[in-house]
Amino acid sequence: MPVSSPVITRFAPSPTGMLHIGGGRTALFNWLFARHHKGQFFLRIEDTDRARSTPEAVDAILTGLKWLGLEWDGEVYRQSEHLERHGEIVQSLLNLGLAYRCYCSPEELAQMRETAKAEGKPQKYDGRWRNRDPKDAPAGIAPVIRFKAPQSGETVIRDRVQGDVTIANEQLDDLILMRSDGAPTYMLSVVVDDHDMGITHIIRGDDHLTNAARQSQIYAALEWTPPAFAHIPLIHGSDGAKLSKRHGALAIEAYRDMGYMPDAMRNYLLRLGWSHGDDEIISTEQAIEWFNLESIGKGPARLDLDKLNSISGAYLSREDDSRLSAIIVAIFDKKMGYRLSAELKERLKTAMPEFKQRAKTLNELAENMEFLVLPRPLPVTGKAAKQLNTDAKRMLADLETALATVQTWTQESIEAAIRDFAETKGLKFGKVAQPLRAALTGGAASPGIFDLLTVLGREESLGRIADQAAA
């Protein structure tokens, strides 16, 4: 049986949309912190807003987290399944005189805010039902239940990232604990659920910083010990403004679809706001070993696709050839509709070492390797077509003849043959290599031609040369 662990964290998204990159990072930090302390990491779906929550969004969150490699412990905790418990707590608060019913209409509330704004005061509920006799309750109006918040003094949040944050209680109003339809609000349910789940550390976006003050007051009223708070800065778009759809694809799945590997993604996200000296490429094992709250920066970070690409490229070139070629095969199967033969799959794997170091994403890698598995004759594009002028074609015909005499098809023998060919023809090596590349790839960029010839094999190589020589 598991011993009670020292650290329990949670990721608590509301299922109202895709899991975006900021949420992914929050989840990563919670996961890392829990793993570092050999504690537990829970997933809680905050679906108390029934109108906005959708099952699709829940799926997207689960899929996104799994893809990122952030496995949670235990069952998914759904807030909506604990409504009864939330209601009980509200009732006990009511019984203790720490909450009360409020019959204000939305219009009344709106006007209150306007007046406050006009007077230069904080916009908040003025507490008019706080001490009013329940007998005054208008008939036929379902009340909300409000928290009787302290009206003077201050609330201090001892934040592990932001430091001590002090907020005057005058700034905070009597928040709603339960809606008029009997559904608990976020502010109440987080506190109850975090307590019930035994959460020890709340790591979340700093958009929740002031909420922490409100929640602290509820913890105090309930005489519960609040967890440690760690509010991490939000991620901004590349222009420094708030992250929005205009800054490009934000759903975590979009990055998957663009061809980033989860490891690279995690590494990038980790470095966005957290650092360990000058280290840049940090394995997950090292991240778990090193991760701490103290090294999280306080300022918001901007999304930088260039950096992501660079990290992605670094991970690609370190990735195992078999794993990589299996992924590429899958991409071909799925996106391009190819059914690759065993021979072609082997060709991809053999070629992988040369290709993986020059691509930034899986998609780019697949694109770069496509010519390897294309059936003859190859389509010839732009620059390559230009290379293949009449002189070049004639040269290729001669070259084919020369190469056909090479019996043992090894890199060394091929190179010797081609260099010899160029020399006897009085051609600069490049004059041979470029048209040859065009014939072999149909394009202008590729790894070295000797690698190409070797990977393609004797028959395929000669065939491709012949195709272009004849045309």
Place this chain on the structure above:
RNA sequence: GCGCCCUUCGUCUAUCGGUUAGGACAUCAGGUUUUCAACCUGGAAAGAGGGGUUCGAUUCCCCUAGGGCGUACCA
């Protein structure tokens, strides 16, 4: 409006009073070269502004500016 938070190269960041302010990405130049990339070498590039505290401030304090977040019967 009120409140809270933030502010080092273009970007991500290191620095925990004394450094030629370091690294990475991007960028520029050169090298290598059969293309592209990779790779190697080198360059340019920063403490928002103003006051303090101190022998000495990027570092501590205050003000200003800029940015962010909150201020819902959303989470």
